[in-house]
Amino acid sequence: MPDQRITTLYTPHHMAHAPAVEFLHGHKATYFEKPQRLDEIHGHLQQAGLATIQQPEAALPVEVIKAVHDPEMVDFLQEMSAQAVAIVRTDLEMYGMGDQVSHDPYYYEWMYPKRFFKGQRDPRDRRRYFIFDSTAPIGKGTWQAVYESANLAYVGAEMLVSGAEKQVYTMCRPPGHHAGRDYMGGYCFLNNAAIAAHTLRTLGKVAILDIDYHHGNGTQDIFWNDANVLFISIHADPAVEYPYYSGFADETGSADSRNATLNYPLPHGSTEAEYLHTLDQAVAHIQDFAPSALVISLGFDTYKEDPMAEFELDLGSYTKIGQRIAALGLPTLYVQEGGYYIPALGAMAVSFFRGVLNR
Ligand code: SP5
Ligand code: ZN
Numbered sequence: 001m002p003d004q005r006i007t008t009l010y011t012p013h014h015m016a017h018a019p020a021v022e023f024l025h026g027h028k029a030t031y032f033e034k035p036q037r038l039d040e041i042h043g044h045l046q047q048a049g050l051a052t053i054q055q056p057e058a059a060l061p062v063e064v065i066k067a068v069h070d071p072e073m074v075d076f077l078q079e080m081s082a083q084a085v086a087i088v089r090t091d092l093e094m095y096g097m098g099d100q101v102s103h104d105p106y107y108y109e110w111m112y113p114k115r116f117f118k119g120q121r122d123p124r125d126r127r128r129y130f131i132f133d134s135t136a137p138i139g140k141g142t143w144q145a146v147y148e149s150a151n152l153a154y155v156g157a158e159m160l161v162s163g164a165e166k167q168v169y170t171m172c173r174p175p176g177h178h179a180g181r182d183y184m185g186g187y188c189f190l191n192n193a194a195i196a197a198h199t200l201r202t203l204g205k206v207a208i209l210d211i212d213y214h215h216g217n218g219t220q221d222i223f224w225n226d227a228n229v230l231f232i233s234i235h236a237d238p239a240v241e242y243p244y245y246s247g248f249a250d251e252t253g254s255a256d257s258r259n260a261t262l263n264y265p266l267p268h269g270s271t272e273a274e275y276l277h278t279l280d281q282a283v284a285h286i287q288d289f290a291p292s293a294l295v296i297s298l299g300f301d302t303y304k305e306d307p308m309a310e311f312e313l314d315l316g317s318y319t320k321i322g323q324r325i326a327a328l329g330l331p332t333l334y335v336q337e338g339g340y341y342i343p344a345l346g347a348m349a350v351s352f353f354r355g356v357l358n359r
Contacts, residue, residue: 006334006353007168008051009156013148014038014173016141019108023134032308032340033135033187038173041336044346050353051169060147060154060195068194068222070182073130077189080127081143084109108137132185142174146189149173153192153335157199160293160331167326167356169298169334170196177216177297177337178243186214186243193297193335194222197229203331204292207232209282211321212299212337213309215247219297220261227257230289232282233297234275236310237265260289268310272317275302276324283324294330300339300348307340315344315351322355 019031045051065074080087088107092098101107109127152170159165176193178186193216197206208223210216210233223229238247253261262285264278286294300318302311325332334356339345 004357004359005050005052006357007159007165008045008053008171009056009152009168010038010042010053010171011055011148011152014145014171017139017145017174018141019137019139031135033174033338034342035173036342037339037345038171038336040342040346041171041349044350045353048350048354050350050357050359056152056155058148058151059158060151064154064195064199065147065150065190068181068191068198069179070130072126073182073184074190076126076130077138077146077184078143080109080138081140084138084140084142108139108142110134110137130183132183135187136184136189138189142189146174150176150190150192150195153196153333154199156333156335157196157295160200160333161202165331167332167334169353170336172336175212175299175337176218176335177210177212177299178214178218180218180221183218186217187338188218191218191222193295193337194219196333196335197223197295200293200295200331200333201228205229205289206293206295207286207289207291207330208295208297209233209286209325210235210297210299210337211279211302212297213301213306213311214242214299214338215263215265216297216337217243217246220246220251220263224261225254225257227253227260230260230262230286230291232262232264232285234264234266234278234282236270237267239265240268241310266311269312271312272314272320275311275313275317276320279321279324283328286328286330291330294325294328294332296325296332296334297337298334298352299337300341300345300352303339303341303344303348305341305344309340315347318348318352319355322352323358324355326356326358
C-alpha cells in the first residue's frame with residue numbers, strides 16, 4: 001500500500017528574505033530566488049492532495065548549525081542580519097540617500113567577495129571572507145529566514161531518526177547546497193541538506209543525492225573527507241556552468257574517503273533520456289554504498305523552461321525521477337534547493353511527488 005501523502009514541512013518565515021535584484025552581466029536583474037517559488041509549490045501540492053503540510057516549531061540548536069558550519073561564520077551571519085539596516089543607512093547617508101532606507105525595509109548589505117584571494121584570515125575581513133559571490137545579500141530578515149529554513153531540514157531529519165516518518169519533504173528557502181563550512185553564496189547561507197545529513201548520521205551511513213541543476217559545491221566540501229557520507233551529484237558541466245570551479249568528474253573525495261564523492265557533469269541541452277541514464281548509475285552507487293538514510297537536494301532548475309539553466313527535462317520527467325529515488329526504499333528527506341521557472345514549479349513538485357508516492 002503506497003503512502004497516500006508526503007509529510008511536508010513549511011514555514012512562512014522564508015518571506016522575511018526577499019532581495020529585489022541581483023546582477024547579471026553588468027545589469028541589474030530581478031532576484032531569481034523569490035518567495036513566490038514556495039507559494040507556487042505549496043499551493044499545487046495542497047490542491048493535488050499529495051501533501052500533509054505542517055509548520056514545525058523552532059527546534060534546531062545553534063550548536064548543530066555550528067557543528068556543520070564554522071561557528072564564526074554563523075555568528076557573522078546572525079550579526080550582519082541584525083545590523084543590516086543600520087549599516088545600509090549609514091552607507092546611504094554617505095551617498096546623500098539616507099531618506100530612502102526608512103521607506104524600504106528590504107535593504108540588503110551587499111558583500112564584496114574575496115574568497116579566492118584569501119591568505120591568512122584577517123578578522124577585519126569578515127564581510128568578504130565568508131562570501132564567495134554577490135548573490136547572497138544579508139538583510140534584516142535573512143537570519144530568521146535562513147534559520148527557519150535549516151530548522152525544517154533538521155526537524156524533518158529528526159522525524160526519520162525517530163522512525164515517525166519514512167519520507168519527508170522540507171520546503172527550504174533560502175536553499176543551501178552552495179554554502180560550505182565557512183562560505184555563503186549562490187543564494188545559499190546555511191547548508192540545509194548538510195545539516196540534515198549530519199543529523200541522520202545517528203542512523204548510520206548517509207547518502208546525499210544532489211539533483212539540482214548546479215553542482216552542490218558546498219555540500220561536497222563539507223563531506224569531502226567523510227567516508228560515511230556519500231555525496232553524489234548530477235549537474236550541468238562546471239566547465240560551462242555555475243559554480244564553474246567545482247563538480248568535475250575527477251572530484252571523488254579525499255584519500256581516506258575515495259569514491260564517497262561522485263560527480264556526473266552533463267552537457268547543456270541534456271535530455272530526459274540522458275538524465276535518467278545517469279540517474280540510474282547514481283542510484284546503483286547509492287545501493288552499493290548501503291546507507292541507512294538518504295537526503296535528496298531537490299532542485300527544479302533542470303526544467304526545460306528554467307531561466308538560468310539549459311537542460312531539457314519536462315514535467316513528466318520528474319515523476320520518473322521520483323519513482324527511481326523512492327524505489328531505493330530508504331528513509332528519505334527531500335530538501336528543496338533551486339528551481340526558478342515559477343509558473344511551473346508547482347506542477348514539477350506535483351509530478352515529482354506523484355512518482356515518489358506512486359500515485
Ligand atoms: C541554489 C541555486 O540553484 N543557486 C544557483 C545560483 C546561480 N547563480 C548564477 C548564475 C549565473 C549563471 N549564468 C550562466 C549562464 C549559462 N547558461
Ligand atoms: Zn541550482
